[in-house]
Amino acid sequence: MLKKIVLGLTLLSSLTFGIDLQTEDKIKGVYKELGIENKLNYSTFFKAIQGYNKIDGKKEGYITIIDFSKPSNEERFFVIDLENKKVNYSTYVSHGKNTGLDTAVKFSNKMNSYQSSLGFYLTINTYEGSNGYSLRLKGLEPGINSNAMDRHIVVHGADYATKEFMEKYGFLGRSLGCPAIPEDISKEVIDYIKGGTVLYINGNDESYFEKSQYISLKI
Template sequence: MRTFTITLFLVLFWNLSFPIGGDSSHGDIVKPKLFNRDCELLYEEMNLNGLIQFNAFEAAFTGYKKLNNNNSILTVIDFSLPSTEKRMYVLDLEYKEVLFVSYVSHGRNSGENYATKFSNRNGSYQSSLGFYRTGSTYEGGNGYSLLLDGLEKGINDMARSRAIVIHGADYCSETVIHSSGRLGRSFGCPALPRELTKPIIDAIKGGSLLFIYADQPDYLQKSKVI
């Protein structure tokens, strides 16, 4: 009888401590898996396989879910790719359309064909990773340009003071790639081919999200968005 009572007590204790189904910790475990599946489904539905690296899209989509301000446009720049490849993608997630795919230059001190060094510091002439929100347009020394606000403190929040904007540049062209083996480089701005500058800026201006990705563990550790 005593043995039965002890056994019954242990069974009740186990069930109360570890209930089968419905507990919050189980929900916390499943949630990221469901989220990743949503990302995978969108990636498939937009036919992005072979166009955008999944790691870059997944990181961008993670931030989009947290930071989106009722704007379906998401721009992804993948600086893990060389400048000789088209590595800027403008996406409409609501209509599941790829609007633009373009070359884009990185900062002159970030690297040669590959961008490997990134900075938030004035005068570094390096690109900055992370999430930005697009602002208004203006006519400047580089022609039609778009203001950017860095959303990640200590990572890219000096964008305005560094004059990191989207603009067109003659050094961002296939002609330059053929002559020098890579694109020309900016002072840290994501510079575009002249012929695509206005249509891309007009598509993403006014509050959409832009994400600059690179396979950099340091950024992934510091970012509070991803």
């Protein structure tokens, strides 16, 4: 009987927690299987998983990584199925208009800054707003992105976040701080990541890494 109980708990644990991402070897293994070395640096992926592992109450097995260390004329929005080691979406994403032109250089948590905010979020619910079908984000880091709900920082579709716009102007248009993605896939992506999945926004800002409770720069 005891053996059956232990076996049952072991199976429940594997079903609940899914893939093991608790060691660097495991993280490296998943990164390699994803086959995204030419799109997303390992250091960015590692930092994202560091935070993912520390977040309670998340929907397990999925993470969205936005890499604002890359210019806007490159794909830098990645939706990853960690369980099946698969990149489900890889696309363009806009940053805030006061964050930079083609490259994101300034970040803020302040109201009306029209800048992007770095760090870890949980996706919440969807709604129809001025930007169409949108996904609310809950910022998890005080002083860094904790005003996301009040600032109405959401994932939404935009005609200025497309490959066509980028090819015409050389870089994407910019939002008021929201991560805006191409309209033709925005609803599909939003429905896939809604409901408590982790979203991480990376950028070239050393002050963020010094403040964040989710990331240790020691690899």
